Amino acid sequence: MQLLSYDSAYQQSIRDPETFWAEAAGGISWERQWDRVLDDSNPPFHRWFIGGMLNTCYNAVDRHVEAGRGDQPAIIYDSAVTDAVRTISYTELRDEVATFAGVLAARGVGKGDRVIVYMPMIPEAIVAMLACARIGAVHSVVFGGFAAKELAKRLDDAKPKAILSASCGIEGKRIIEYKPLLDQAIELAACKPECCMIKQRPQTHASLVAGRDFDWDEAVAAAQPTDCVPVAATDPLYILYTSGTTGIPKGVVRDNGGHAVALHWSMKAVYDVEPGDVYWAASDIGWVVGHSYIVYAPLLYGCTTVLYEGKPVGTPDPGAFWRVISQHKVKALFTAPTAFRAIKREDPQGTHLERYDISSLKTLFLAGERCDPDTLAWAEQRLGVPVIDHWWQTETGWAIAANCVGLGMLPVKPGSPTKAVPGYDVRILDDQGNDVPDGKIGNIVVKLPLPPGCLPTLWHNDDEFERSYTSTYPGHYLTGDAGYRDADGYLYIMARTDDIINVAGHRLSTGGMEEVLASHPDVAECAVVGVADALKGEIPVGFIVPKSGVDRPAEQIVKEVIQMVRDKIGPVAAFKTATVVQRLPKTRSGKILRGTIKKIADGVEHTAPATIDDPTILDEMAEALATLGYPAATVAAR
Ligand code: COA
Numbered sequence: 001m002q003l004l005s006y007d008s009a010y011q012q013s014i015r016d017p018e019t020f021w022a023e024a025a026g027g028i029s030w031e032r033q034w035d036r037v038l039d040d041s042n043p044p045f046h047r048w049f050i051g052g053m054l055n056t057c058y059n060a061v062d063r064h065v066e067a068g069r070g071d072q073p074a075i076i077y078d079s080a081v082t083d084a085v086r087t088i089s090y091t092e093l094r095d096e097v098a099t100f101a102g103v104l105a106a107r108g109v110g111k112g113d114r115v116i117v118y119m120p121m122i123p124e125a126i127v128a129m130l131a132c133a134r135i136g137a138v139h140s141v142v143f144g145g146f147a148a149k150e151l152a153k154r155l156d157d158a159k160p161k162a163i164l165s166a167s168c169g170i171e172g173k174r175i176i177e178y179k180p181l182l183d184q185a186i187e188l189a190a191c192k193p194e195c196c197m198i199k200q201r202p203q204t205h206a207s208l209v210a211g212r213d214f215d216w217d218e219a220v221a222a223a224q225p226t227d228c229v230p231v232a233a234t235d236p237l238y239i240l241y242t243s244g245t246t247g248i249p250k251g252v253v254r255d256n257g258g259h260a261v262a263l264h265w266s267m268k269a270v271y272d273v274e275p276g277d278v279y280w281a282a283s284d285i286g287w288v289v290g291h292s293y294i295v296y297a298p299l300l301y302g303c304t305t306v307l308y309e310g311k312p313v314g315t316p317d318p319g320a321f322w323r324v325i326s327q328h329k330v331k332a333l334f335t336a337p338t339a340f341r342a343i344k345r346e347d348p349q350g351t352h353l354e355r356y357d358i359s360s361l362k363t364l365f366l367a368g369e370r371c372d373p374d375t376l377a378w379a380e381q382r383l384g385v386p387v388i389d390h391w392w393q394t395e396t397g398w399a400i401a402a403n404c405v406g407l408g409m410l411p412v413k414p415g416s417p418t419k420a421v422p423g424y425d426v427r428i429l430d431d432q433g434n435d436v437p438d439g440k441i442g443n444i445v446v447k448l449p450l451p452p453g454c455l456p457t458l459w460h461n462d463d464e465f466e467r468s469y470t471s472t473y474p475g476h477y478l479t480g481d482a483g484y485r486d487a488d489g490y491l492y493i494m495a496r497t498d499d500i501i502n503v504a505g506h507r508l509s510t511g512g513m514e515e516v517l518a519s520h521p522d523v524a525e526c527a528v529v530g531v532a533d534a535l536k537g538e539i540p541v542g543f544i545v546p547k548s549g550v551d552r553p554a555e556q557i558v559k560e561v562i563q564m565v566r567d568k569i570g571p572v573a574a575f576k577t578a579t580v581v582q583r584l585p586k587t588r589s590g591k592i593l594r595g596t597i598k599k600i601a602d603g604v605e606h607t608a609p610a611t612i613d614d615p616t617i618l619d620e621m622a623e624a625l626a627t628l629g630y631p632a633a634t635v636a637a638r
Pocket residue numbers: 143144145146169171176282283284287289311312313335336338339342367368503504505506535571572573574
């Protein structure tokens with residue numbers, strides 16, 4: 001496909017989105033052509049490709065076999081934790097997916113039914129997602145690092161007919177048994193699934209509940225392949241839960257048509273790859289990056305996708321990424337800056353690079369958190385390829401701002417994910433909704449309609465969609481990020497405007513953690529704040545005020561709340577630091593000054609807000625932080 005230059009593409013996409021996206025839709029095979037490209041009759045709910053029918057699995061798998069790519073690897077599964085590599089061709093993938101779709105169909109799962117996928121990074125997880133898409137079922141993948149209670153919340157919201165899981169995940173050298181977590185989640189949830197399919201891995205054997213749980217391999221051996229079922233472009237393909245400002249996750253919905261069009265288009269325009277190229281997103285299928293760029297986009301485009309089960313360091317060493325790139329001839333790598341910070345910390349000179357030929361690599365893409373200029377410079381120098389920061393969210397499903405390499409690379413400005421991607425009319429507004437001048441920080445919003453691929457709504461919750469995203473600035477989507485645009489049109493994403501923090505590229509809610517802390521019987525009130533961390537970008541730090549009369553040792557209470565967050569939210573929360581204080585800084589109206597606590601911890605210059613109840617408390621906070629190992633806090637407090 002011949003693409004326009006960035007400027008022309010961007011202008012056209014904003015001036016005439018229907019023509020722009022109709023052209024991009026030519027990259028997808030439709031069962032029935034759409035009647036209208038964009039239905040804007042019911043704002044803020046916009047729908048793309050109304051009347052169109054397609055099947056996402058057909059587009060991602062079957063059509064490539066029909067077009068002669070059957071022998072090309074579709075998936076390279078590289079498991080550094082089991083020391084195994086398995087290559088799955090497009091023909092093999094089609095057959096495995098069709099058969100597993102048969103397993104689901106035989107269990108009565110059909111169009112519109114929800115299926116929870118709680119699986120580690122093994123090929124069966126991708127097969128599960130595609131099999132759902134094949135029969136029009138709606139998958140909801142839950143990241144393995146979440147605790148049973150979080151899984152239970154998702155079960156109760158999605159109300160799945162079936163759950164697909166495995167006996168274990170492998171974290172470095174540790175085996176994480178999934179089945180006890182799954183059993184506990186089903187116990188906790190009000191909604192019980194009709195069946196669970198369990199892939200038994202050799203590392204551990206899960207016990208099955210008779211009548212409810214079935215052995216994956218046995219079910220596959222008995223199944224008949226099933227064909228692709230055409231669905232409406234506007235039918236949901238998946239629900240992906242993400243952190244909001246409270247402990248209740250948001251069920252981001254993705255449609256079939258707009259999603260396929262946008263992701264297919266992005267592979268050339270943003271990532272500059274061709275069908276047949278090897279593309280590697282080093283993330284996890286439980287996150288949006290995994291959904292979009294381990295599974296759907298590379299397969300929709302006919303690339304080979306790498307499914308990597310391992311870490312950037314420790315599996316076995318900081319050369320792990322270079323080994324995968326050289327072994328599989330990876331052309332584009334996409335990961336989070338934290339992965340590079342982890343590698344840089346263990347191998348600052350990049351000596352492990354000397355062992356591998358990584359000349360296949362043309363570009364490194366980073367996203368998921370702010371990319372600090374030091375990490376960008378280190379990666380650029382060591383790898384000798386362009387390093388492209390790009391900005392997006394679970395809600396959008398693909399990049400809002402990027403250096404669109406396939407549309408002609410623009411100069412890289414460290415600290416900026418470059419410019420708005422075609423389709424996104426990005427504006428920076430002040431609190432009153434006025435455009436702010438270049439260089440001035442404001443709320444980043446996107447003028448509606450959002451382009452194809454972005455969330456049409458939240459699962460069964462149009463009201464919450466409007467409340468969260470479109471009611472603050474009517475006619476605009478609120479990203480929840482603050483930042484600015486420079487005179488050249490480059491965007492800078494500086495901070496969240498809500499209680500969401502970003503820990504090792506993982507999105508977490510401090511509000512959700514506070515709910516857990518507050519449920520401890522000795523805790524009167526608490527605050528959780530995201531504090532800067534050299535490896536993970538941010539880490540959560542908790543401040544607990546005990547109830548009056550509580551005389552148990554502070555260390556004991558701290559230990560208990562840390563365990564509670566691990567048990568109720570999961571290890572992924574990385575909540576390992578908390579302290580007991582006598583009071584929290586508040587405004588006179590009683591609002592906890594979390595932003596000020598964060599500034600103290602980060603050693604950022606700050607003044608006591610005019611509304612503060614008692615400024616002397618800031619010194620107490622600085623002392624508390626200093627004892628936790630944040631000396632910058634003491635300096636800032638002086
Ligand atoms: N299943 C079960 N537990 C999991 C898990 C999973 N799928 N993923 C992570 N965890 C656990 C970890 O083992 C760790 O547990 P611990 O506290 O017992 O050690 C905890 O959750 C926190 O995980 P993480 O924040 O990933 O820390 P880490 O120290 O294990 O690894 C990095 C740090 C930087 C190496 C790792 O986060 C990383 O590679 N990140 C970059 C890539 C990425 O995943 N980006 C996501 C969006 S693009």
